[in-house]
Amino acid sequence: MEELTLRQASILDFIRDRKLRAGVTPTLEEIRGHFRLKAIGTVQDHLHAIEAKGYIKRSRKSRSIEIAGLEARDLVDMPVIGRIAAGKPLLAEENLEGRICVDRSLVRSAKVFALRVKGESMSGAGINDGDIAIMKEQHYAEDGDIVAALIDGEATLKRFRKD
Amino acid sequence: MEELTLRQASILDFIRDRKLRAGVTPTLEEIRGHFRLKAIGTVQDHLHAIEAKGYIKRSRKSRSIEIAGLEARDLVDMPVIGRIAAGKPLLAEENLEGRICVDRSLVRSAKVFALRVKGESMSGAGINDGDIAIMKEQHYAEDGDIVAALIDGEATLKRFRKD
C-alpha cells in the first residue's frame, strides 16, 4: 500500500478519530473547518488521493467515508449496575450507573450486563475495588466459577463451590 | 417521559441499532426503506413524535439524530496480538490478529493492547484458552501482577514474583 503524505495521514487520522469518537465520519465541510482550509476543493483533493492509495473508500452519499481495516464495529452495549436497591429488579433504573460498550468478540453470550465491583474480596483473582465485571446471565454455575451473589441486598462476587 | 407507541419504539430501535452497529444514524430515506414506507413524510411524522416525547433530538444537518441517553461513545480501539513472530517487534503486522474496541472507562491507561491467550496456565485466575487479555504497557511490575512474558518467542501470561 502506497504511503500517505504527512498531510494526508493527518487528515485520515482526523477522520478515523471522528469515526471512533463520535461514531460519524465528518463531512468535507467539517474537515475543511478543522484544518482551517478555505476551499472545500482542497479536501476533495486530499480525499481523492487517500482513496487512490486505498486507505478509504467512498460512495456518493453524505458522511460515507469507509476506512479500510476499520469495519463497522460489532459492539455490545450493556448496562452497568452499581448499588442494588432492595426489592427492585436487578435492571431497575435505580440500580443503573451507566452503560458501557465492548466488542462483540469479547462476550459470547447475548445476555450480558456489567457490575461495578465493591471491596477487595476477589482481589486474589485480579478483581479489585472499582473494577467493572462483565457478567453473563445463566441459570447454572459450575464449581470454581466466579458468580454474583445477592447478599443483604448487595451483589457480591464470590467463587462458587458445590457443597 | 411519555411512552412511545409500538411503531415509534421500533423506529427508535432501528435508529439506535444502526447507530451502535454502523456508527451512523440513518437518513430519513434509509428509515423509509427499512420499514418499506412509500412516503418520506411518514418518517418525518414519526421522528417529530419521538422527538416531542424527548427520546431523540435533531438538528437540521444530515444524519444528525441524537439519541437521549446514548451519548457519543468514548471508545478505545486496540490491536489484538495472536502468535508472535520471532525477531519482529510486538506490534508488527505479522503478529496482529485483528482489532477490538472497548469503552474507555474500562481501561485506565492510554497504551493498551490485547493478547489472545493460549493454553490453560492461568486458568486458576479465570483466564482461559482463547480469552482475550487486555494489557497495559508499563515499565515495572509489582509482586503478584499478571504480566506477559516473552518465552521462546511466545508471549505467555504469568504471575510476577519478585525473587
Next chain:
DNA sequence: TTGACTACCATAAATAATTATGGTAAATAA
C-alpha cells in the same frame, strides 16, 4: 358524531453535502 391521535401518502421547496472544473504556487525529479 365530533375531536384528537396515529399512521400513512404525495409533492414541492429549501438546505446540506458532494462533485466538477479550472485555476496558483512551491518543491522536486528527470
Next chain:
DNA sequence: TTATTTACCATAATTATTTATGGTAGTCAA
C-alpha cells in the same frame, strides 16, 4: 528547464437529505 506532485483557492453544478404542506383512513374517548 520541463514535467510531476502536493497543497492549496474559487465557483458552479449536481445530488442527497431534510422540511414544509396538505391530504386520507382508522381508532378511540367524550
